[in-house]
Amino acid sequence: MEAVDRPGLEIIWKADALVRVLSRDGEATVAQLAEAVNEPLSSTYRLLADLKQIGWVERGSKRGLYRLGLFFVRIGGLAEDFVDVRERAIPHLRELRAETGATTYLCVRRGLTGVCIERLEGPGVHALNFRVGDSLMLNVGGAPKALLAHLPIEERQLVMAGLAALPGEPRGPLGGALDDEIHQIRARGWAESDGDVTVGIAAIGAPVFNHRGELEAAVSIGGLRSQVLDVPENGPRVAACAAAVSRSLGFGGEEVA
Amino acid sequence: MSGAAPMRVLANATDLIELLAGEGALPLVDVATRIGVPRPSIYRLCEGLAAVGMVELLPDSRVRLSTRWLALADAARAGMSEWRGVPEVLAHLVERTGQTAFLSVPYGSSALCLDWCQGRGIDVLAYRPGRTIPLHVGAAGRTFAAYGVPLPEGDLRRLTEKTITDPDELAADRERIRRDGYALSEEDVTVGIGALGVPILAPDGTLRGALSLGGLVEDVRKHCDDFVAELRAGVERLLVVP
Structure with a gap:
């Protein structure tokens, strides 16, 4: 950190240094x-007295x-x-779209589903589903599976039990197969979906x-699969974008400025 | 600001931070007016705070707090070693009651929520970490008033129709809370919401904080005795943490 070279503002720099140590x-x-x-020692005492007075x-x-x-x-x-x-997230999604040419999404978890809360259309072919407000079960799709794989373990087990109890033909993996995939997603850092929501779309x-x-x-x-999964750089690109959004939310603590 | 007394600069910085925390990103021009400091000084102060990562200067000439404050709040909480056992106690209270559990400490003439664990039901509670409530309302606020934190001078704000603002009624309320050992808040902060609070007292009787539970007012009323017992057990557990 460079010192603030403005007269009268050294105090900000000194106060910040103390805050960092504490x-x-x-x-x-x-x-x-x-x-x-x-x-x-004497000026540190003085500074502490000032900071105490303002509640810092x-x-x-x-x-x-x-x-x-x-x-x-x-x-x-x-x-x-x-x-x-x-x-x-939007500036990072925009960057990711420019890098990959694909449609980019932001998705949050609601119950057993992932809900799309932002979507930036890429120039190429894109699926018609998963528009803003649409939801997908957490065992299908890219973003929903990434959410499921990173839920705290107790919640993940509850969600998996909930998905298994749903009526009708299951669309995504369940039980041991889902466990294996979660393992893979966590180890790799991203989730992959290959036609499990829309045929031909990854x-x-x-x-x-x-x-x-x-x-x-x-x-x-x-x-399209060729545009998404067949490009080996895309996995790390998506992971890097997610990490950048996390940092913008304060993840990683003090390093964020 | 050249030659400004260091304390003046710190006080201005604090005013600026308070303003941005309350309102989010603001145009630099407005900040100068709101804080009542000449524009060039505010610009320099913002540059200084941006240089140490406390604020961010946005491309559209607005300024906002950096996300570093989130980590600083976590660090400040972690530094308060006397509350080390709190997350487990709050989680246990939620498990036992399904309500949202809060730890509050006195903060000037208000109660400050230091930590919480969200319950299983609703999410309309106005009180959460970093938030304050006045001492004449809510379970934590009224518990503090009953156990010796003085109410501020002047008129008390009415938040709902149930808010008590009459000084005599408030005195009677404090009396009742001390007699029963707990405060029951019924829709005096938010319509439909209730809470129960008990004091955390050091062995010598000094008030250290309050544990409280909040949720739908019907649930809180119906399970009042059980919830108070859970809160007291929670205080016991907190006080044995070395």
Whole structure:
């Protein structure tokens, strides 16, 4: 991080340095903080006093320890309201469409299904289904299977039991076959779908996580098999796009700026 | 801002962050007016905060908080080691009751939700991590008022028809909560929603926080005694965490 070379603003840089140490270490003494930010003890005391006054730091669990204040909990909670996965994903979906020439999708989980919440049409052939608002069972398609494979284990088991209990002829794999595929998806980093929704149409999907590491959505591409699955770069491209959307949601923590 | 006192800069930064947290992305021009700081100073402050990754300057001359705040909130929570056992206790409460469970701490003259575990039913609760509620409403707010956090001076806002704003009625409410050891909130924050709260008291009686459960008001009323027992068991478990 470069120092802010504006007169009067060094204080922001110094405050941020303290915040970084405390967010990494949880609690610290003045001496530890002074050393970490390379400032004399006396000015670190002064800075801590100022930060305490505005609620950025508070006294820690023991005498002489400082930690981040409730201010951060409050601001972070409020900030979460303005982080909209759709809005954050669109520029990345656009890039993915340009790279692959395929239609790109953003999909969230609802119950046993994945629902399409954004779709950017590629120039080539695209399936007519999975428009915005459409849903697919979680054991078919690229994005839905990517969602299923990355659900927490208990939820995944509930969903799999729910899918198995559905009436009628199953469309996607169930039981052991589905377990195997989930394994494969997790190991590879993306899910592949080959004509299981629409004959001749293939898809690749990868998961998006929020700042807590919770599954938030999945991105995918869809189109003709030759355009999607026969291009070996597409899997890593979709995975990289999903990772970029995750980062834009704060996944990966401090590295995000 | 050249030569501005460091404390002034920090206070302006805090005002700016509060404003953006409340309203999302805003045009730089509006920010200057809203905070009451000259435009050039606000521009420099935003550049400074952007350089350390606290805000983002958007191409359309707007500014917004960076997603780093989400991680900072998580880090601040993790640093509060006295609440280490909270996620398990909240999850256990949800498992036992199906309601949404909350941990709150006093924050000035309001209650701040520090953590929650969402219940199995509805999702219309206005209270969640990072949110505050005034001390004259809600299970956590009224629990804090009953156990010694002073209400602010002046008029109290009425959130629904059930919100108590009369000082005498509020005093009687505090009395009742202390006598029973729990607060019952019935639609005084959101119509249709109820909650139950109990205080978390240190061995010396100091108020440390509140555990509460929220859900549909009918459920909360119907299972009041059971839910209070669950909340008290939850407090016991929290207090034995070393």
